[in-house]
Amino acid sequence: MITFTGYASSKTLRLAWDRADRAARKNHHQRQKERQTPMTIQFQVGETYCARSICDYNTIFRFKVISRSAKRLTLKMYDDGKTAQRGIYLYEGVEQCKPLGTYSMCPVIRADKTT
Numbered sequence: 001m002i003t004f005t006g007y008a009s010s011k012t013l014r015l016a017w018d019r020a021d022r023a024a025r026k027n028h029h030q031r032q033k034e035r036q037t038p039m040t041i042q043f044q045v046g047e048t049y050c051a052r053s054i055c056d057y058n059t060i061f062r063f064k065v066i067s068r069s070a071k072r073l074t075l076k077m078y079d080d081g082k083t084a085q086r087g088i089y090l091y092e093g094v095e096q097c098k099p100l101g102t103y104s105m106c107p108v109i110r111a112d113k114t115t
Helices: 010-035
Strands: 048-052 060-068 072-077 083-091 094-097
Touching: none
Parallel strands: none
Antiparallel strands: 048 060, 060 072, 072 083, 083 094
């Protein structure tokens, strides 16, 4: 609660109220973040994940997760049977991976999209 004693201009009062309002909003957002429990959707060993090509919608890349650690996936590509290890990153609570490497239009597989 803000109380003022004595003479204050309307501009001073407005600035004080704005500061108090910003502080209240900041505290509200901090409390909301503390209440939220992050749920991470993870890649599962043995599952098959797919992604479409950005260039050609009819091209579908399929990958099977052979093994995983906390930060890496071992993937097997269905077309040629090659295996590769790739890093995992988190986006909006879902694990994602770029199985063919990082380049401008690389396919990205998400843990929430299985076949």
